[in-house]
Every structure is written in structure tokens, then in C-alpha cells.
Amino acid sequence: MAIFSVYAVNKSGGFIYQYDNYVHRAEAEKTFRYPLDCVLKIHDEKVVVSFGQRDGIRVGNALLSINGLDVNGKFTADGKEIIEYLKDSTNYPLSILFGRARLSSNEKLMPASMFHSLFAIGSQLSPEVGSTGIEMLETDMFKRHCFQTLTGIKLIVLTDPRQSGIDELLRKIYEIYSDFALKNPFYSLAMPIRSPGC
């Protein structure tokens, strides 16, 4: 719980590895009767709440599942368009789960590349030569730790702000990574790591 995610980025800024461990705390499931009192709209291939914030459902939350079945973008699990489905009063009452949208891999790639560029700028801004670059980004909700190896791999860990011992964790992750890069001869360096269970 205190460690939210682990990412590894290679020398050119591409993702090698990602692992997310956060429990979605910002989810709300409610049973609705016709007509639906939130206004929904399509945004980025997802159905999101644009008006009608109440009871834990916030503007911007995406529609995650209907009656327990995960939705697929703007379609239900069995392929019907959600907006159309929700206009039909015979489908009610139904239970809808709203929450912060889970990011797809592509969506995670963008912030990661951006962080990679920020990191480069950060080191250049350093008044002293030989800076290690950005080591930590702190916000009220999380801390983002970054460790860059001499070979250019960046290990990024997102944790709870109160979590300590991250430096050790980063070293340990580096050790484990080096074991995987080493011991599997079929793994090409700087390529994404496919690991079961992640």
C-alpha cells in the first residue's frame, strides 16, 4: 500500500517495466434508477461524468463497470454503446461503478517520457557539475523517487509521502533488475520486460 508503483525507463526514455500497486480508493458504486441523474459524456474513448457530482462520484470520474461487468471504453462488456444503453429505461435499475480512470499503457508512457525529459533538464540546470539529476518529486499525496544508474536506466518508485527506506529499495530493485538483465540470455537490453504476475 505504501509503495504505489515501480517503473523502469531505459536510456532513451522508453518504458522497460511498470508495476502498479495502488488500490483504487476513489471508486464509488451506486444503484441507479431511470433516469440517470449524472450527465455523462465521451472523453478520450471513455465515458466520464461531466455534471452531477454527489455521493463520491466526482466530475471526471470514468464509468468503470455496469452491474459488475467491466466496460470496454464506450461500450459495455457485451458490445452495446453505453450512452444508448443508459437511455433505455428497461435496463434499470442497474448498479454503476464510477472511479478514477485506470491509465492504459500508452497513457502511462506519456508522463514517463515527460519525466525523462524533465530529468534531463533538471541535471543541466544544476549549478554544480556532476549532479545526479532529480532524485525526488514530492507532493501531498505521493513522493516520486528516481534513481539513475551509470548505464542510464532510471528506476522510478512512487510511494506514500511517509514511506522511508526508499534508497535501499531502489538499490535492491537495481540488483534484481541486473539479475534479470543478466541471467536471462534471451532478454535484449533496453527492451520491455515481460514478467508474469505483473
Place this chain on the structure above:
Amino acid sequence: MTNAELFTLTYGALVTQLCKDYENDEEVNKQLDKMGYNIGVRLIEDFLARSSVGRCQDFRETADVIAKVAFKMYLGITPSVTNWSPAGDEFSLILESNPLVDFVELPDNHSSLVYSNLLCGVLRGALEMVQMAVEVKFSQDTLRGDNVTEIRMKFIKRMEENLPAGDE
């Protein structure tokens, strides 16, 4: 049988098989160098993760780290660093013993085989991953009648596909 002997045997089997496959000493040397290179680019991560040495400030420091930390860690030997060129860009590693060649005798028909050439590739590959281009070769070899085994390392250049970590 200790672990070291299994290592020597494995390496020996590898070299003899390469000799059979390629039937040409020069080609075998090239293959050993290539294999060494592939090992080196991976070994460097393990080395950096376990030894926590930082970035070396100059080539002399690199030489010391290679001889005293890396060789010790992986082969259990500590070669000495000597014969620095006046410009400070070339040095020799003198190996009193070489675990790869325990009990090995080179036959006459393989006189141009550089038996331990894998090591050259390993050093080259590992240093390339930390942005140093080097040339590595054996200048003396006990298998070929010399008294000691000498590896000559020459610094070519700093590679500029650099880390954005504020290094120059």
C-alpha cells in the same frame, strides 16, 4: 570439484567447440570477443548494483576499479596496473594467474588462438555501457610462452550518447 573448476571446464569446452566449428583461429578470436562483449554489457549492471562504485573521475581510477574490484569480484584475482603510457590513456593489467587457463596447454596448430579473448570482449562491452570506448587486447600470454599474461587497455574516447545526468 569446486565451482572454479567447473567454470574452467565450461570455458574450455566452449573454446574447443568454437575451434571445431570455425576451424580458423582468427575467426574464433573474433567470436570470443563478440561473446565477451555480450557478457560485458550485462555484467556491468550486476557489477554496479553490487559494488556501488560511483562514476570514475579519470582513466586511472577506472583502471584501479577494474583491477581491484571487478577482477576480484568475478575471477577472484587482483591483477596489477602498470605500464602507463605518457598520455595516461593506455595501461596494462598484469595477471599472475588466470582461472580460465588452469591446466590448459595450447597445441601447435592453434598458435594464433587468443584463448582468453572473451575477457577482452567483456571489458570492452562493460566499459561501453558506461560511455567509454576502449580497445582491449592481450599483449602477453602465458599459454604462448610468455612469463605473465598482460592485457593492454587503451582509452579511445568518451561516448557522447550520454546520460543526461550532468556529466559534462
